[in-house]
Amino acid sequence: MFVSHSKFFLPLLVLCLLLAFQCEKDKNPLNPVFSGIAKTDDQANLIEDDPDDWQPRCGAPAPFCARAAYPNPTQGFTSIHFALSSGMPVKIVIHSPSNRIVRTLLDTSLSPGTHTVAWDLKNDAGELLPNGIYRVYIEAGILTHGDIQIQR
Known part of the structure; x- marks a missing residue:
């Protein structure tokens, strides 16, 4: 049972970590990536x-x-x-x-x-x-x- 869930768990964990990192990166005002200008x-x-x-x-x-x-x-x-x-x-x-x-x-x-x-x-x-x-x-x-x- 554990083996069948583990093949989905790892990719899901990686996806969640990537999304979480991206959200934090975008919210950081010291991020040097310029999105544009007003x-x-x-x-x-x-x-x-x-x-x-x-x-x-x-x-x-x-x-x-x-x-x-x-x-x-x-x-x-x-x-x-x-x-x-x-x-x-x-x-x-x-x-x-x-x-x-x-x-x-x-x-x-x-x-x-x-x-x-x-x-x-x-x-x-x-x-x-x-x-x-x-x-x-x-x-x-x-x-x-x-x-x-x-x-x-």
Whole structure:
């Protein structure tokens, strides 16, 4: 009896483990796999959404929320907009497509309210970064992320 069940048990176990690993991988905000970008114009209007970017979105009361960066894709600069319901430390870091930190935009405490941080598409050394999709991590009580595409 055990032999007949074991031939089904092992493949089922492997399938369950693969599915569980894939779900955890997709939920990890530090995952360097880029799914796309939330495309916006220079007035912050959402053109095409990527539901994995910039969560939680502004709209409902929350300690922290973010809007999609704009414009995105971008050629010269982009703005990162977020809101805080109370004062707290905020850190904004840009990662390259290879998941290396290329720029720290902000690392300070901010007051409650809405905030906008501009990024000139340069690294910490002041050099223009090449085309590609860069991940922005915002840590403000929670960790969130969004992707920005440099396209010159």
